[in-house]
Amino acid sequence: MARLTLDSVTKRFDDVVAVDGVSVDIEDGEFLVLVGPSGCGKSTTLRMIAGLESISEGDIRLGQTSLSGKRPKERDIAMVFQSYALYPHMTVRENMSFGLEESTDLDDDTIRQKVEDAASMLDIDDLLGRKPDELSGGQQQRVALGRAIVRDPEVFLMDEPLSNLDAKLRAQMRTELQRIQENLDTTTVYVTHDQTEAMTMGDRIAILDGGHLQQVGTPLEVYHKPANRFVAGFIGEPSMNFFEMEVQGDRLVGDDFAYPLSEESRAAVEGSSHVTLGIRPEDVEVVEEGDGRHEFETVVDVVEPMGNENNVYLAFSPEREHSFVATVGGMRSVESGQPVVARFPESAIHLFDAETGAALKNRSLDELESSEPRL
Amino acid sequence: MxxxxxxxxxxxxxxxxxxxxxxxxxxxxxxxxxxxxxxxxxxxxxxxxxxxxxxxxxxxGVTVQPWAAALDRLGPGVVNSLLFAVPATMLSALFGSMAAYGMTNLNWKYQVGVLSLFVAGVFIPYQSVLVPLTRFWSMVDVASLLAFIPPLADRAGLIELGVTHAAYGIPICTVLFRGYYLSLDDEMLEAARLDGASPARIYRKIVLPLSKPMFAVTLIYQFTNIWNDLLFALVLVSDPSNAPVTIALNTLKGSMVQQYNVQMAGAFIAALPTLVIYVLFGEQFAKGVAGET
CATH class of the missing domain: 1.20.5 (Single alpha-helices involved in coiled-coils or other helix-helix interfaces)
Incomplete structure (x- = not known):
């Protein structure tokens, strides 16, 4: 077992820089999720770790040994592909034993034993004699996983392994994958574009955009303390609301409203003339009426009922196209066209530099701590 | 209603x-x-x-005598044809498959240049190579090269014919296999690489077993082409005992009396092996043409 180190890894395809100086340390046994929009370089990064792409600059190390220049078969790495990539002419058993036959000197009995152990762990023992086209998508997914597990590698690489499953099965496999990974305690790098998968599965999340690493942190860190505007907008569903504001003394002035700042926030925006104000939908409080400093008259545009909660789209006036989202409880009745007051509590707002996007101030986490049960 | x-x-x-x-x-x-x-x-x-x-x-007026006569005169020709057509068909399909794998699923420099040579090879007409071909086989004297194995030396004309057809068939087989290999799942071949298989092992264990439908297509196509060829046979085979069935069929045409019944029976006998091949590989052929894997 060993830690996996990415050291300023860069990948160029002709003139295009797909991955630009990415450095991450992945601890032994850690589950790291690489997340980002399509084309952000996350799959390329994974393929460089696997040895399917060469590294233009930088180095990837497993423990103390450099992987660059080593061929895929010498890396002791197993990968699960999005398309599962099963061998269609082989049975499940042959699919799972192929890697052991090709890369080890184990005798047939040992291979059979290992395949059966992995199969029973994944609950596919009774499928061993079947061919991939006789299996459902979920079963194929398990076989693909089994093919990786049976190798007992140093590192698992997973390239959007759940994206071809239907929503219900995906949620189920998410939990199961986590359980398996915890049991095996194998270092895992998991690529996805789905921020829900990233939040729920990872020990840590690495967010990539345009080939640049944006932030690495635990799910709650990146959710509550995003390093920049991109991370803030990418993590969280529905996304954070953003408003472009101009700094005028102790106030932020935007197209639709002005937001008075406390002394602390004012210090944070010192030196910036334009900032982006961000607030998560669940932090927007919808009240009937109010007269506070951070309350604004709005009109309900659209209501999306989710059952447990409602996503309410609010506009500052009925004529304005631009609306923002607030999440309210599912039992609360809100009607389209209804005038309501939206409160942006100052403790919950994020401020980003309008030019660089870097976070100037993140939400305060005092509430988070105080929300723990008090005895 | x-x-x-x-x-x-x-x-x-x-x-x-x-x-x-x-x-x-x-x-x-x-x-x-x-x-x-x-x-x-x-x-x-x-x-x-x-x-x-x-x-x-x-x-x-019913008789089977024409069939007996045709079979009698075509028999040695059918055997001769099988002797070179079967190996030539299999060799061109196998080499075509290997070349296509090398130029489709592996990455190396100058791949495109080599591939374009193969594609150009498809379009070389038989007639244009007749002279260089005879010159080549007169320089490479198969009969004297194999003189130490008399049974083979006697069949020199057939060996020349087989090698020529195998070589001539490789380009078209390569192009056919390449179309098929382009549709193979790249991730599957990468998975095999990560599983530790070498390119040769990937070909042997993954690509070759998946190529069955395309082999049916190339085997039928090549066998029909090679079996029916008359031109190369006329140019390369000088010894009448080595004449393939196409030449033998031609001799059924008498110089004085036209025996139409014998000629017709002979034509059916000469066509039979290609029909058998279609029946044997028909199902796989349909899969291959439909692009199924």
Missing amino acids: SSNSGSWSESVNLRRVSVYGVLVVMVAFYLAPLETGLMTAFKTQNAFFSTTPFAPPPAD
């Missing part, structure tokens, strides 16, 4: 009748030459002159 469905089924019936009518006419059109040939092959010479070609033979 019920009257509606009545007229609907009537119109369907009418359509069906016309469709089948057209089909029957087409079947008759395409089968007429075959039927005529078959009938002729079972007629005595006299019956042939006294009846129309496609009419069945009269009771006193």
Whole structure:
């Protein structure tokens, strides 16, 4: 077992820089999720770790040994592909034993034993004699996983392994994958574009955009303390609301409203003339009426009922196209066209530099701590 | 509603009748030459002159003698043809498959240049290589090279023919296999690489077993081409004992009397192996043409 180190890894395809100086340390046994929009370089990064792409600059190390220049078969790495990539002419058993036959000197009995152990762990023992086209998508997914597990590698690489499953099965496999990974305690790098998968599965999340690493942190860190505007907008569903504001003394002035700042926030925006104000939908409080400093008259545009909660789209006036989202409880009745007051509590707002996007101030986490049960 | 469905089924019936009518006419059109040939092959010479070609033979004019005569004279030619056509077919398909794998699923420099040579090879007409081909085989004297194995040395003409056809078939087989290999899942081949298999092992264990439908296509195509070839055979085979079936068939055409019944029986005998190949590989052939994996 060993830690996996990415050291300023860069990948160029002709003139295009797909991955630009990415450095991450992945601890032994850690589950790291690489997340980002399509084309952000996350799959390329994974393929460089696997040895399917060469590294233009930088180095990837497993423990103390450099992987660059080593061929895929010498890396002791197993990968699960999005398309599962099963061998269609082989049975499940042959699919799972192929890697052991090709890369080890184990005798047939040992291979059979290992395949059966992995199969029973994944609950596919009774499928061993079947061919991939006789299996459902979920079963194929398990076989693909089994093919990786049976190798007992140093590192698992997973390239959007759940994206071809239907929503219900995906949620189920998410939990199961986590359980398996915890049991095996194998270092895992998991690529996805789905921020829900990233939040729920990872020990840590690495967010990539345009080939640049944006932030690495635990799910709650990146959710509550995003390093920049991109991370803030990418993590969280529905996304954070953003408003472009101009700094005028102790106030932020935007197209639709002005937001008075406390002394602390004012210090944070010192030196910036334009900032982006961000607030998560669940932090927007919808009240009937109010007269506070951070309350604004709005009109309900659209209501999306989710059952447990409602996503309410609010506009500052009925004529304005631009609306923002607030999440309210599912039992609360809100009607389209209804005038309501939206409160942006100052403790919950994020401020980003309008030019660089870097976070100037993140939400305060005092509430988070105080929300723990008090005895 | 019920009257509606009545007229609907009537119109369907009418359509069906016309469709089948057209089909029957087409079947008759395409089968007429075959039927005529078959009938002729079972007629005595006299019956042939006294009846129309496609009419069945009269009771006193039925004979299998033309078949016996044709078989007798074509027998050695059929054996000769099988001796070079079967190995040449298999070799061109196998080498075509290997070349296509190397140029499709592996990455190396100058791949495109080499591939374009193969594609160009598809378009070289038989006639344009006749002279260089005979020059080549007169320089490489197979008979004296294999003189120490007399059975092979005697068959030198067939060996030349086989090697020539195998080489000539490789480009088209490569192009056919390449189309098929382009559709193979890249992730699957990468998975095999990560599983520790070398390129040669990936070909042997993954690509080759998945190529069955394309092998059916190339085997049928190549076998029919090679079996039916007359031009290379005329140029390369000088010893009459090595004459393939196409040359033997030509000798059935007598110089004085035209024995149409013997010629027709001979044509059927000469065509039989290609029909057998179609029947044997038909199912795989359909899969290969449909691009199924």
